[in-house]
Amino acid sequence: xxxxxxxxxxxxxxxxxxxxxxxxxxxxxxxxxxxxxxxxxxxxxxxxxxxxxxxxxxxxxxxxxxxxxxxxxxxxxxxxxxxxxxxxxxxxxxxxxxxxxxxxxxxxxxxxxxxxxxxxxxxxxxxxxxxxxxxxxxxxxxxxxxxxxxxxxxxxxxxxxxxxxxxxxxxxxxxxxxxxxxxxxxxxxxxxxxxxxxxxxxxxxxxxxxxxxxxxxxxxxxxxxxxxxxxxxxxxxxxxxxxxxxxxxxxxxxxxxxxxxxxxxxxxxxxxxxxxxxxxxxxxxxxxxxxx
Amino acid sequence: xxxxxxxxxxxxxxxxxxxxxxxxxxxxxxxxxxxxxxxxxxxxxxxxxxxxxxxxxxxxxxxxxxxxxxxxxxxxxxxxxxxxxxxxxxxxxxxxxxxxxxxxxxxxxxxxxxxxxxxxxxxxxxxxxxxxxxxxxxxxxxxxxxxxxxxxxxxxxxxxxxxxxxxxxxxxxxxxxxxxxxxxxxxxxxxxxxxxxxxxxxxxxxxxxxxxxxxxxxxxxxxxxxxxxxxxxxxxxxxxxxxxxxxxxxxxxxxxxxxxxxxxxxxxxxxxxxxxxxxxxxxxxxxxxxxxxxxxxxxxxxxxxxxxxxxxx
Numbered sequence: 231x232x233x234x235x236x237x238x239x240x241x242x243x244x245x246x247x248x249x250x251x252x253x254x255x256x257x258x259x260x261x262x263x264x265x266x267x268x269x270x271x272x273x274x275x276x277x278x279x280x281x282x283x284x285x286x287x288x289x290x291x292x293x294x295x296x297x298x299x300x301x302x303x304x305x306x307x308x309x310x311x312x313x314x315x316x317x318x319x320x321x322x323x324x325x326x327x328x329x330x331x332x333x334x335x336x337x338x339x340x341x342x343x344x345x346x347x348x349x350x351x352x353x354x355x356x357x358x359x360x361x362x363x364x365x366x367x368x369x370x371x372x373x374x375x376x377x378x379x380x381x382x383x384x385x386x387x388x389x390x391x392x393x394x395x396x397x398x399x400x401x402x403x404x405x406x407x408x409x410x411x412x413x414x415x416x417x418x419x420x421x422x423x424x425x426x427x428x429x430x431x432x433x434x435x436x437x438x439x440x441x442x443x444x445x446x447x448x449x450x451x452x453x454x455x456x457x458x459x460x461x462x463x464x465x466x467x468x469x470x471x472x473x474x475x476x477x478x479x480x481x482x483x484x485x486x487x488x489x490x491x492x493x494x495x496x497x498x499x500x501x502x503x504x505x506x507x508x509x510x511x512x513x514x515x516x517x518x519x520x521x522x
Numbered sequence: 523x524x525x526x527x528x529x530x531x532x533x534x535x536x537x538x539x540x541x542x543x544x545x546x547x548x549x550x551x552x553x554x555x556x557x558x559x560x561x562x563x564x565x566x567x568x569x570x571x572x573x574x575x576x577x578x579x580x581x582x583x584x585x586x587x588x589x590x591x592x593x594x595x596x597x598x599x600x601x602x603x604x605x606x607x608x609x610x611x612x613x614x615x616x617x618x619x620x621x622x623x624x625x626x627x628x629x630x631x632x633x634x635x636x637x638x639x640x641x642x643x644x645x646x647x648x649x650x651x652x653x654x655x656x657x658x659x660x661x662x663x664x665x666x667x668x669x670x671x672x673x674x675x676x677x678x679x680x681x682x683x684x685x686x687x688x689x690x691x692x693x694x695x696x697x698x699x700x701x702x703x704x705x706x707x708x709x710x711x712x713x714x715x716x717x718x719x720x721x722x723x724x725x726x727x728x729x730x731x732x733x734x735x736x737x738x739x740x741x742x743x744x745x746x747x748x749x750x751x752x753x754x755x756x757x758x759x760x761x762x763x764x765x766x767x768x769x770x771x772x773x774x775x776x777x778x779x780x781x782x783x784x785x786x787x788x789x790x791x792x793x794x795x796x797x798x799x800x801x802x803x804x805x806x807x808x809x810x811x812x813x814x815x816x817x818x819x820x821x822x823x824x825x826x827x828x829x830x831x832x833x834x835x
Contacts, residue, residue, distance in 0.1 A: 329739065330728060330729065330730055332728065383835075387833070409683075409705050409706075411705065411706065411711055411714055411715055412715070414704065414705050414728075414729045414730060414731070415703065415704060415705055415729070415730065415731070415736065415739065415741050416739075416741075416835065417705050418683060418684070418687055418704075418705045419741065419832065419835035420835070421660075421663060421684060421687060422663055422687060422691045422832045422835070423832050423833060423835055425660060425663035425664045425667065425691075426663070426664075426666075426667035426691070426828075426829055426832055426833075427833075428664060429664045429665070429667035429668050430667065430829070432664075433668065448684075449683075449684055449705075451656030451657075451660070452644075452655070452656040452657075452659040452660050452663075452684040452688075453659075453660050453663060453684075454660070455656070455660070456654070456656050456657040456660040456661070457660050457661070457664050470651055470656065471644070471646070471650070471651060471655040471656035471659075471684075472644075472646030472650075472651065472655070473646075476646050477646050477647065477648060477651065480646050480647060481647055481648060483648075485648060486648065489648070489651070490651060498652050498653070498654070499654070500654050500657055
């Protein structure tokens, strides 16, 4: 309804100054995506309504009916966040191996590389957010559920190291089921590798902002997701360490309402702020300006 | 002490699954056993100053000859009763935060840090999530990177994933020959990748989770031989203790209680001294060697070496 467009929740000044730019930016980031053919639909996993694909895209890839965010690929995520045409990829060809000689793992990786156009489960590089240069990364749920193996670990470590050298803040959109099983103990070591890079980077004054998206679990939560100077999260994102099923089996009881949602984590003191997609750019920009 | 890196093979011909079972055995010495037999004195210190005192983690200051070190271990129970107290060696966030508090104390006073790792994993309960289990582990990894004191980690039983890594980001990581270290339990691995948790034995081989395999991969630095045979617990007794094992060779009920008492399994820090002495002496010598080597290095060198070790992974 037209009237609904004028209903807004109370906004802070930071968000308000962001809105004009966002409205301007909104047309721009969509223009650089491929056109959506007429008549394309998708179903919201949350409210189950059938939605026009174009309406979903116009609404920041959130359901226009219930507001739930759809998972988005890393390039779209970066384009949605950064200034138009500002993104330059780093370490584009970095690929991992098969440290456990796990059967059919290499074939699986090749299929995913062909399907997603990504070398592995994270895209990294540099971009600008309202003119402020940043080191930026975004993880891919389509690539083995964003799982972290050697390639993700190495690419993120290089992102952080180069951000330190070039004095750039680090913005990282986290999306992962956790460590990559097929790489076994090597995946576990990535937690240490990335965390120590963040420690060194932090000691040199670097600003690191992880944005936790749905889902952020396991070894990712137990390493870089929880080490931000400011930790942001998307509404309703599932964020936790152990999987809900494992916890239910361990305790033999029902889980609390909203368990492991971003809202739950904020209530328990582990998230700085929950940020809706249309406010993300403005929020990041404010934090970048205030912590430079 | 016999180092397997020289011989390149196990002193016992066992499968990875056998070693998993050994690492999980109820009769295997726990952190407290090593602490009480390796060091001359140990003063236990409690609490994370934020929430509580996690009994799954035992920590404090120890004396080893003329030296003082901070010692932290994940403590399993040696009986069903003690396991309840120790939560089977599965720390809650307050356990990692206690460890961190004492590691920072060690850094402040220039004491080396000796860590004993033995956990099925960080505890996965509702309260653990509410109190930030992921954050507690992450914070340990972050802070360990900054320490300029030498850090030694010894995996004495199960190295269960992030819950182990939080105490294993060290200058040197050693494993006892029958201990294991992995991203997940073999049961979990089999369930996730093969949809069949019963293929755990197969998973254990694939995962390269044994000491010798991990040395080959360059993930750990030293494998320590355990020369004593592990004590076999009668099947019936195991069933009474864990409630999970199938029973074979049943002891009559009236004999079970006696067998349990004779094992003296209910005291908190229990070592079978006849079996521990030799192993403890050898471990002590190794630890002293480590401390001697690192005394020659500067704080910056120590920190940088640790960084490069994990940077290469």
